[in-house]
Amino acid sequence: MNGLRGLRLDEIVARLGGELRGDGAKTLRQVATLARATADDIAFLANPRYREQLAGTRAGAVILGPAVADACPTACIVTDDPYGYYARVAQWLHPAARPAPGIHAAATVASTLPASASVAAGACVGRNVRMGERVSIGPGCVIGDGVEIGNDCLLHANVTIYADCVIGARAIIHSGVVIGADGFGFAREKDAALGPGGGRWLKIPQIGRVLIGDDVEIGANTTIDRGALDDTVIEEGVKLDNQIQVAHNVRIGAHTALAGCVGIAGSARIGRNCTIGGAAMILGHLEIADGVHVSTNTLVTKSITKAGAYTGWVPFQEHAEWAKNFARLRHLDAMSDKMRDFGARLDALEKKS
């Protein structure tokens, strides 16, 4: 996956801006970390933690901020946003590999696709699928009947999309993702014959779809269920990490990012420009405002109406310390009652004295 063509420093600055210091004719072939870069590589310094690695770097060039530019031992590009600049250089040097157009002989395709489409071996494309230009369908993918896929989408191997779902342009969908499976909807029909409180679960047909906007990326083994009646909606620019569960009728606002292992229960609505930390869980039928940041491992149990950061995890400790402290949690209410009693007794004593 190395960059093959190489870029001249002055070519980079001509397109992406920033201030060039040093020899603009230098050619860089790939991006690398400050610690490992060699003369053909371009590195970056965005996180102050790595500041001390600057002096010793053997990189051909470094992307960095104005405050540290004078300390750079080699050519550099000075910019106010070194990390974003690095992202653009890396995209340029390392464009995503795209398979050649064409339908593999070992694929099964029941729709008419554009000549620019690429469908790999073992993939199955159903009937009435509408596909934009330059879409890549990886090996083993299954695309249900009536699915719509926008231009330039890249589906890696073994992705499953159920019937009638809609994927916007430029989506990147990783292996093992399942889009459009039935939501978890059942009515409980009590039946005393099944024991006290017993009942059977009647399946509610899930007839909504999943609608995914443009520029969405979805990580490996993430699942997004179809709506029960209305649709599940992922707006444009949303980024989902691996192993996320999105239940039926959820709506995720534009440019929101969710880290790995997050779970979102049915009909929750998450705003725009939010970040949801890893393994956070969001209960159903609630709303989260725009610009909310939920910490890792936090359980959101009610709506959040104001932008800001919200947290609810417990600190860990060495096991014996933890055992002592957390056993008390079961008696916190009693502790609180006792404190009220102490307060009253103190008041009485102080009045007397």
Next chain:
Amino acid sequence: MNGLRGLRLDEIVARLGGELRGDGAKTLRQVATLARATADDIAFLANPRYREQLAGTRAGAVILGPAVADACPTACIVTDDPYGYYARVAQWLHPAARPAPGIHAAATVASTLPASASVAAGACVGRNVRMGERVSIGPGCVIGDGVEIGNDCLLHANVTIYADCVIGARAIIHSGVVIGADGFGFAREKDAALGPGGGRWLKIPQIGRVLIGDDVEIGANTTIDRGALDDTVIEEGVKLDNQIQVAHNVRIGAHTALAGCVGIAGSARIGRNCTIGGAAMILGHLEIADGVHVSTNTLVTKSITKAGAYTGWVPFQEHAEWAKNFARLRHLDAMSDKMRDFGARLDALEKKS
């Protein structure tokens, strides 16, 4: 996935009961929410939260309870269980789509299957597989040698079932599900050469199976491991949401439902008619009684012997508030000791005064 045939209101009541108010000759074509339904749709009102939408609905008919029937602006069916009634109407109007019988030329089948079976492109069915009538195997599914699948099962795309597992009748299994992978069983063989406390893990062969009862539904990307020696058992009527992990030798009692992202460790036994909230975790080798309801995000660390609701999650707060409060958790034991001291000092002061 729209309902095609349509149903007359009096036809519905004749089969499912309830009291009809309004024109029984009206034909309804699909189910919809109160807010979005139009004249061809039948809506329902089960959750009091949506009560206010009733007056403005444009639905052709509404399924609702007796207390709100007089306020309905259109035809309605009055029943004591509007949600269950709605489930039955929805199942009738929107029967699950079933592929036509037949084995696709691009499937690989090494067993003799009933003529009513449907096996899609890219699916692989091993040797000595016993399949009931009208089973659908989706594209890319892999069915191991010796597997048994009951009548009318529906396996969506890319499901994997390891050798010798048994699936009851009418199962619905969603994409990415893995049934019968090896349980996580290892013996630790200490080896000082690997550092202090070092050792190698010796694999314990996992020779049990997974046995799944009738009428079970399993959500996308859920995993159920085979037993180590005895079998892992999922009893009839159990419903599993997405991304659930069921370890070896677990037993889940009939008609129990588990929400997404739940994890159940080895040899745990869960009763009948339980509900387990999303992301709850259940430790191994413990028992949960019938009729237990475990809240979302709760870690069950010991057996629960009595029906009821059990909970163990922490409330979230605005981050700065949380940081102040939760730092104290690490000192709860010290706080408790201090309170005992305060109590003694108060006693002494009160005796003196």
Next chain:
Amino acid sequence: MNGLRGLRLDEIVARLGGELRGDGAKTLRQVATLARATADDIAFLANPRYREQLAGTRAGAVILGPAVADACPTACIVTDDPYGYYARVAQWLHPAARPAPGIHAAATVASTLPASASVAAGACVGRNVRMGERVSIGPGCVIGDGVEIGNDCLLHANVTIYADCVIGARAIIHSGVVIGADGFGFAREKDAALGPGGGRWLKIPQIGRVLIGDDVEIGANTTIDRGALDDTVIEEGVKLDNQIQVAHNVRIGAHTALAGCVGIAGSARIGRNCTIGGAAMILGHLEIADGVHVSTNTLVTKSITKAGAYTGWVPFQEHAEWAKNFARLRHLDAMSDKMRDFGARLDALEKKS
């Protein structure tokens, strides 16, 4: 999956050691639990919990420790490590089934493979794949270009390995595993047009690989992302359970075991000989020393520099009890302040009296 050949007791002891009591000519055909074993089976007693089942067992032989050997009603093998001994006997009686060598006609293979390789129907093997001897690739697996797979690896059905990843010898990889998907790396480019705090996520190309050492086992639906610049590394002998998420640039030390549903954020480094309990979460850019044991459901938020056990979960309770106690958590800081005040008032009163 029953053991077919059977082993004589004296044959077992000749190879694996231990003290034989009883008839060495007895032949055992499979392993079983004390409770279910019959005359052809060999059982074991390692967990004192099952001590009482010994007297009534109908097993042909039992593997057990010296302290209980006299109480055994049948032939036995006495050893200091009955569980490890049992593991070895079970491996011998129940060797993993391996498909016959050969490339199935319905597989798609674009590399030259050793004659000892087995590639099942529906599998796709890319270009420039280097494969050791006796590798088994299950149905529906997708092996990207340039992947390297060591001797005797067993990939169950529907595994996906992205381009350029490296798998050591004797790996066992279960269905639904995804190795080498892109890490979750984005730079945020602020854009006021997208609302307050709004911005777009620029993808950072993920050009590192995943390197997996020898003797690693990976459970169903686990995901391991490729590195951003450097590689993600899983050292030899590591065991990963199901549904685990390993982010980019993580390093997991040799012989460490992770239980199901664990999540590890980017660039975390976990030591050797660690155990990580189910659903534990480990934040990014931190280090965990060798020999650390993290409890189930624990969130590790900072580096752990010393071997030992670490914990951070909350106890569950009957719901009403929990509600009373955990509501107090939100006021723990206020409680702590009030206690400081009480202390001062007590001091003052005691001085006076």
